[in-house]
Amino acid sequence: xxxxxxxxxxxxxxxxxxxxxxxxxxxxxxxxxxxxxxxxxxxxxxxxxxxxxxxxxxxxxxxxxxxxxxxxxxxxxxxxxxxxxxxxxxxxxxxxxxxxxxxxxxxxxxxxxx
Amino acid sequence: xxxxxxxxxxxxxxxxxxxxxxxxxxxxxxxxxxxxxxxxxxxxxxxxxxxxxxxxxxxxxxxxxxxxxxxxxxxxxxxxxxxxxxxxxxxxxxxxxxxxxxxxxxxxxxxx
Numbered sequence: 001x002x003x004x005x006x007x008x009x010x011x012x013x014x015x016x017x018x019x020x021x022x023x024x025x026x027x028x029x030x031x032x033x034x035x036x037x038x039x040x041x042x043x044x045x046x047x048x049x050x051x052x053x054x055x056x057x058x059x060x061x062x063x064x065x066x067x068x069x070x071x072x073x074x075x076x077x078x079x080x081x082x083x084x085x086x087x088x089x090x091x092x093x094x095x096x097x098x099x100x101x102x103x104x105x106x107x108x109x110x111x112x113x114x
Numbered sequence: 115x116x117x118x119x120x121x122x123x124x125x126x127x128x129x130x131x132x133x134x135x136x137x138x139x140x141x142x143x144x145x146x147x148x149x150x151x152x153x154x155x156x157x158x159x160x161x162x163x164x165x166x167x168x169x170x171x172x173x174x175x176x177x178x179x180x181x182x183x184x185x186x187x188x189x190x191x192x193x194x195x196x197x198x199x200x201x202x203x204x205x206x207x208x209x210x211x212x213x214x215x216x217x218x219x220x221x222x223x224x225x226x
Contacts, residue, residue, distance in 0.1 A: 004157075033214075042218040043158075043203070050212065058213060090157055098211035100145045105157035 001026055004106035006091050012112045013081045021076040021109050023091030031094045032074035033103070034058075034066060036087040043090070049074055051097050081113045116141045118206050120217035127194055128225055135189040135220045137204035142182045145207040148214065149178050149189050152201045161202075162189070194224045 007022045023032065034046040045058030049068040063085060065077045074093075078085055089109045094101035117140045127133050137147070146165045150158040162171045162178040164187065170179040177190040187204055201221045205214040 040218070043205075043214075043216040045213050048213065056212070092158075096211075099207050099214050100211040102160045102163050103148070103158075103214065104160065105150075107157045108155075 003027065004091055004093055004104050006089075006106035006109050008109060009107065010110045012114065013078075014114055015082060017081050018077070018079050019081065019111075020078075021089055021091075021111075022073070023075065023106060024073045025091075025093040025104070026072065027093065027095070027104065028071070029093035029095050029104070030071070030097050031099065031101070032068065033092040033094075033099070034064075034074070034076045035090045035092065036060065037090060037108075038087050046076065046089075048099070081111075083113045085111065086113045087111060116144075116206055116208055116215045118204060118215050118217040120202075120204060120220050122220060123218065124221045124223070126223045126225065129194060129196060131194050131224075132190070132192050133194055133222070135191070135202050135204075135222070137187040137189070137217055139185045139187075139206045139215075141206075141208075142185050143209040144182065145209055145211045147178075147180055147187050148205045148207070149176075149187075150203045150205065152203060152219070154200075158203065191222075194222075196224050196226045198222060199224050 033048045047066040052071045091106040092103045149161045164180040175192040201219040203219040205216045
């Protein structure tokens with residue numbers, strides 16, 4: 001099992017450019033999550049998908065969109081990147097239909113917006 | 115709104131010492147509490163999950179306790195080793211079970 005995989009590992013964007021961060025899990029998990037981690041702010045939830053076909057906003061959803069493509073894949077899109085979106089992005093998944101189960105994290109995508 | 119606090123932000127100890135990491139949360143109506151480890155430049159690894167009805171969980175040299183009434187959880191690490199050096203994060207799951215609320219972590223350094 002690869003667990004939770006994320007692509008790309010690193011990305012540099014110019015302000016206004018768009019990109020999609022990809023996440024996939026091979027553990028047959030139901031719920032998937034996108035977090036961002038910033039120095040001094042900790043991990044904050046951007047969007048989540050409690051089950052295939054559903055998505056909901058987390059604490060900091062502005063400037064992002066998500067797609068739960070199927071049970072395995074959950075993508076995060078930045079339509080018009082801003083320097084404030086410079087961060088490390090983590091995808092996570094859990095078997096439970098909600099956040100109460102043990103969460104498994106991907107290795108992260110380090111994004112810089114100039 | 116649930117807030118999770120971890121004190122201290124950083125801790126340095128010599129190898130072999132037993133230590134305690136603290137986590138406090140403002141809303142006692144949690145579904146469960148989870149402890150994670152994060153190595154530099156890496157993702158998070160789940161260490162222990164304590165259900166709201168439980169008082170503690172153990173895994174090897176790690177023991178986590180939960181006191182909902184006081185809004186506190188502790189992670190006890192026995193006989194610390196240099197390989198334990200990492201950032202430890204706690205996270206409370208809200209009662210609806212929809213989200214993990216993270217503390218900012220305690221960065222542990224164990225010297226040999």
